[in-house]
Amino acid sequence: MVNQTPIIIFTENRTAIQASSNPKSKNHIARQIFLSLLSSPNIKLNWIKAHSGYFGNESADLQAKSAADSETTNIHQIKFSKAFLKTHLKKFLTQEWQRTWEDATTGRPIHNIIPKVSFDPVCWTREEILSFTQHGPFPSYFNRFKILPSPNCSCGQVGTPLHYATECILTSSWHIKKPAENLQKIWFRRVAANKNSRLLIRKIVQHINNNRALFRPD
Secondary structure, rough: OOOOEEEEEEEHHHHHHHHHHOOOOOOOHHHHHHHHHHHHHEEEEEEEEOOOOOOHHHHHHHHHHHHHHHHOOOOOOOOOHHHHHHHHHHHHOOOHHHHHHOOOOOHHHHHHHHOOOOOOOOOHHHHHHHHHHHHOOOOHHHOOOOOOOOEEEEOOOOOHHHHHHHHHHHHHHHHHOOHHHHHHHHHHHHHHHOOHHHHHHHHHHHHHHHHHHHHHOO
């Protein structure tokens, strides 16, 4: 026989009442309360103003404070909502990812441009990636891995991405103003953030790729 005795539960937590009234709540406990109330129409939840001298409410507050202050409080299994876990796991992973990114010894050219990690993709073209990572068709890169005997361009200067973007005679049609040596990192950040500058970078790398023999010293 179903118990029809009227039961009224008073709480000062208006948010909890609202969550328990929502059948689509992402909070596991709120959904359980909703189902319990749905199957037991004799039980009602009512809001009560906090700290208004109601004996039951004040007693509950004292019990909660006592439990929070106790070093021997028994902790039972708590089921967190998917939204809660997703938010906190993402925050934790982002912090760990940021720490790893800052402490790493590789990928420093990209770290200079993108110092803060993000789940949002950076929409660079292949040519832009090759230039900003400095892992493209550049003599300086090939020499680093013993693919070419010299890091120099055929013009006699070291063939770096910065060289081709600012001063090489073979790419003069797409030059960007050369920065002072102490401003090179800032220069790369500004170029990466500027649509027109990235277009010039793409054309330079495409030109080098299409004419590799022209850029290698004899």
